[in-house]
Amino acid sequence: MRHINRHPRQGMQILLLLLPFVLIAAAWFMGSAVRLEANPHDKLLPGLSQMLDAVQRMAFTPDKRSGDYLLWTDTAYSLLRLLTGLAISALLGLSIGIMAGVFPLIRASLSPLMTVISMIPPLAILPMLFIVFGLDELSKVMLIVIGITPMLARDLEQRAREIPAELFIKAQTLGANSWTLVLRVVLPQLLSRLITSLRLLLGSAWLFLISAEAISATAGLGYRIFLVRRYMAMDVIIPYVIWITLLAWLMDLTLRQLHKRCFPWAEGGRA
Template structure:
């Protein structure tokens, strides 16, 4: 049998899914044990017990100065920034995608402009955002918006242009106005693609957030990671990185679930 036609059984599939994670954890445990045996004060690869103690200290022991549970405070602050930024980016990306994908008169100025804007490295203009919007929350949210919106708009524009012309003609024949056409024909097609695009942009959105928090913040997951790095506190950094990864994965699962629930007919919901 050709390898391309072989499919794992449910049990084998679960084992194959877990295998890379098991190998990574095993390599870390072995490396940590070797380094700690040679130097018990080594901070590069902390042991499991050290990281559990660090998580307990950050998550379940109130900070003496502020009285906050730093782990949960950082999580809530970062998630608030991320969700606001993604929400604004999704709304703007959807509007620009529909405008440039459906209306030829708007496509001429918007399509090329959004293409050029999407090529600007968002991190390169981070100092500009701090100057224009200040060092508070707005600049961090705007970095996510500027980094994500152009890519969403371009993807949704392409999806709108892929809608068969016959469908648009039939709708107009039945008396649909431009507004009705957008709401009843184009929008349902693009909402499913929007959820897929947001899934693909989650990694970039987290990158922009962590970068902004590392430079100017007083709370947040990125702020905490770059704060403790000066002490080489890998027992704090590694759990924070794992937690960020877990949050991003859960958000991806949530978007995938919503796509399947709201748009079961879409090919994007099956991805």
């Protein structure tokens, strides 16, 4: 049998899923044990007990200065910024995608503009955002919006242009106007694609958020990571990175389940 036709059984699939993570963790803790044995004060590869102490300190012990539980406070600030940016980006991207994908007159000017804007590195204009919008929350949200919206709009425009022309012809034959076409034909197709596009752009959204928080913030996951780096506090940085990864994975899982529930037809008929 050719290997391309071999599929893992359920038990083997779980084993193969866990294997890379187990190997990475084993390599880390073996390296940590070796370095800590040579130097008990080594900060580069902290052991499990050191990281658990850091989690206890950051998540379950009130800060002496503010009285806040820092991990949860940072998480709340970051998620608020991220979700606000994603919501605005989704609304703008969907609107632009519909207009550029359905109406040729609007596409003639809007599509090239989105193409040019999407080529601008968002981090390159971060100083401009701080100058224009200030150092508060708006500049961080706007970085996510500027970084995500053009890519969303271009993807949704392309999806709208891939809708078979026969559907538009049949709808117009039955008396549908432009507004009805958008609501009944285009929008269901693009809402499905919007969720998929948001899943694919979650990593970029987190990147923009962490970058903005690292430069100008007083709370947030990115702010905390770059604050403690000056002390080489890897026992704090690594749990924070793991926590960010877990949050991103949970967001991706939520969007995936939402897509399956709301658009089973886009899942190949699997509800």
